[in-house]
Amino acid sequence: xxxxPAQLDLMFQALADPARRQMMERLSRGPxxxxxxxxxxxxxxxxxxxxxxxxxxxxxxxxxxxxxxxxCRIEPKALRAAExxxxxxxxxxxxxxxxxxDFLAETKQQT
Amino acid sequence: xxxxPAQLDLMFQALADPARRQMMERLSRGPxxxxxxxxxxxxxxxxxxxxxxxxxxxxxxxxxxxxxxxxCRIEPKALRAAExxxxxxxxxxxxxxxxxxDFLAETKQQT
DNA sequence: GCGATACTGAAGTATTCACTTAACTATTTT
DNA sequence: AAAATAGTTAAGTGAATACTTCAGTATCGC
Numbered sequence: 001x002x003x004x005p006a007q008l009d010l011m012f013q014a015l016a017d018p019a020r021r022q023m024m025e026r027l028s029r030g031p032x033x034x035x036x037x038x039x040x041x042x043x044x045x046x047x048x049x050x051x052x053x054x055x056x057x058x059x060x061x062x063x064x065x066x067x068x069x070x071x072c073r074i075e076p077k078a079l080r081a082a083e084x085x086x087x088x089x090x091x092x093x094x095x096x097x098x099x100x101x102d103f104l105a106e107t108k109q110q111t
Numbered sequence: 112x113x114x115x116p117a118q119l120d121l122m123f124q125a126l127a128d129p130a131r132r133q134m135m136e137r138l139s140r141g142p143x144x145x146x147x148x149x150x151x152x153x154x155x156x157x158x159x160x161x162x163x164x165x166x167x168x169x170x171x172x173x174x175x176x177x178x179x180x181x182x183c184r185i186e187p188k189a190l191r192a193a194e195x196x197x198x199x200x201x202x203x204x205x206x207x208x209x210x211x212x213d214f215l216a217e218t219k220q221q222t
Numbered sequence: 223g224c225g226a227t228a229c230t231g232a233a234g235t236a237t238t239c240a241c242t243t244a245a246c247t248a249t250t251t252t
Numbered sequence: 253a254a255a256a257t258a259g260t261t262a263a264g265t266g267a268a269t270a271c272t273t274c275a276g277t278a279t280c281g282c
Contacts, residue, residue: 005129013127015197017240018116021123028203034259047241049260068249068258079201083194086126090190092139128270145229158271160230165269179228179279 003081010058011082019043020051024074027061031073114192121169122193130154131162135185138172142184 014020023037038048052072055061059078063070125131134148149159163183166172170189174181 005132008132009127009129012123012132016120016124016127018120019240021116021119021196024200028200028207030207035257043240044242045259046243046261050240065259068247070259074200074204076201076204079197079204083197083201085132086190086194086197089135089139089185090187090194093185093187093190096139096141130270146227154270155272156229157231157273161270176229179277181229 003085007059007078008082008085011060011078014054014058014060015082017051017054019048020055023048023051023055024060027072027074031071033069033071035069037072114196118170118189119193119196122171122189125165125169125171126193128162128165130159131166134159134162134166135171138183138185142182144180144182146180148183 015024019041022041026032026037026040034049034052035045037052038045041048052061052063056063056072060075060082061072062075063072065071126135130152133152137143137148137151145160145163146156148163149156152159163172163174167174167183171186171193172183173186174183176182
């Protein structure tokens with residue numbers, strides 16, 4: 001479920017926007033309300049809510065409404081899934097380079 | 112330079128598309144030509160070239176043309192930058208949760 | 223040199239995005 | 253109860269995306 005391509009789509013797409021990454025940075029320092037997330041951003045509150053919905057749909061953020069304030073927090077599981085995907089590919093490539101290096105070193109010795 | 116928001120934009124945006132992620136998966140197993148990248152994808156070669164240009168512009172992939180074939184390879188540095196950004200945010204959040212846990216454990220003992 | 227191969231580029235199109243404004247709903251505060 | 257606060261929703265707009273097809277341009281193999 002965490003490796004569902006559609007879910008990864010949503011997560012990477014969510015992280016592709018600078019405003020949303022800024023919101024994630026804010027949330028990495030602790031939970032925040034919608035207005036608190038909006039404060040440093042040069043856009044309407046409405047736009048922020050829309051960004052927030054994208055983040056929530058991607059699973060990167062979860063929210064909970066108490067009274068009139070919606071409190072948002074990071075969902076580390078989802079973040080880990082995105083991280084994991086990247087890591088796998090990078091490692092596969094780097095292991096390949098290592099093997100290639102070993103191979104070259106060996107064949108060099110054999111001359 | 113690796114933490115340039117614009118560069119991160121390009122990288123996450125590049126990874127947001129399933130076709131491009133599939134191309135990255137193929138490349139993580141070794142260099143490939145444009146046609147080899149295109150082979151498993153249900154779209155025109157032209158579309159693949161366009162995706163490839165997105166990947167290259169993001170820095171995630173570098174290419175080199177010899178004769179008539181363009182060979183593509185993963186650029187692990189860029190991949191590491193994206194990974195790093197995610198990791199930082201996740202760790203910040205998880206450390207926060209840990210501190211909170213410690214705090215709750217302490218105050219509980221004090222009763 | 224001639225045909226096949228491996229791309230490349232331009233133009234067009236349908237869809238999706240990132241906003242905006244404006245009108246509205248629920249909760250507190252006074 | 254009235255006014256302020258916090259957020260939501262809908263509709264619209266301009267720009268960016270993800271393709272397509274078609275018409276190229278270099279190699280390469282014979």
